[in-house]
Amino acid sequence: MNEETARRRGRPSSKERALDAALEIVLESGAGHLTFEALAEKSGISRGGLLYNFPSKQALLKDLVRRYIEQCRQEIDAIEADRPPTLNSAIRKLVEQRLSSPPHDRRAAGSMLAAMAEDPALVEPVREHHEELANEIRATSERPDLAFVAWMALEGLFFQELFGLSPMSSEERVSLIERIRELADPPRPSP
Template identity: 25%
Template structure:
């Protein structure tokens, strides 16, 4: 098979996303948009643009798709935790600033997983608890355990209010002032 032909300036044509990732992305999107019950294997295959056989090649059942989504969430949460630890103004300030919907891979995986938790998917709930504990541990290193809890609730409030108020579609224009207010509160709590 011939390699892709270069576009002007010898730049190769972009490759299609790997089918496995396309299927997982489709499952994630359907969970966000229509929920767990409507995210059937047939719907995922159609959304991903693959045959059901192609989907089943990568994910033999819906639980395998869910496991892959939770692995994605864990990986993204690990990356986020490392960014928190390295933040120049501290993990608590990073946590508050990053608690607005920004349509990042982490946002999408997190919201998709919440749709699984809504239907009492125990493994999802367990993973959420572990991620929250990791975040709390990092926050506690920065501001102590009591303030860490307060920062966690501040971030959760920002995030979920942004989602409920259309943050996924409308952006966070009005929320930036809230972030600055909460960062001021954080500085007072640090003292």
């Protein structure tokens, strides 16, 4: 059975299984411990099968980063998917996606950072993704300057929490999130 048939039947392809196993290895031990031997053992896929999908470790890491970006994009697009784009919708969706991401996704983001540290060329797809988000924010925001402040505050919060550096109490975090939401979608004056 080929990869496409497996996908249609609801089973992940060997490439997706390998990426899942690679992410587990990176989450458990770091990108430096991601080897084809470790991946073959974790995924149950032969080294030859892995090399068919990923001719190098760089190709594997690149696909991990690509998949993470695609998952983020799908999560963003799913928010308010049943509604037409409105004023401030791009930044509002980005805020909600980032705030609703489960701890596993945050660990995956940390793993992607580790992969990028190992191979700085992997930053490029992330940079492109951020440029797309910035263009959407510019195109849909009433006040792009405030939307960018909200986005950067959100990213700061995300990375502070990712690395366990946040000095804020729970109450301060809730208050900060309220301010970020207000910046992302400021209330309009009453007529």
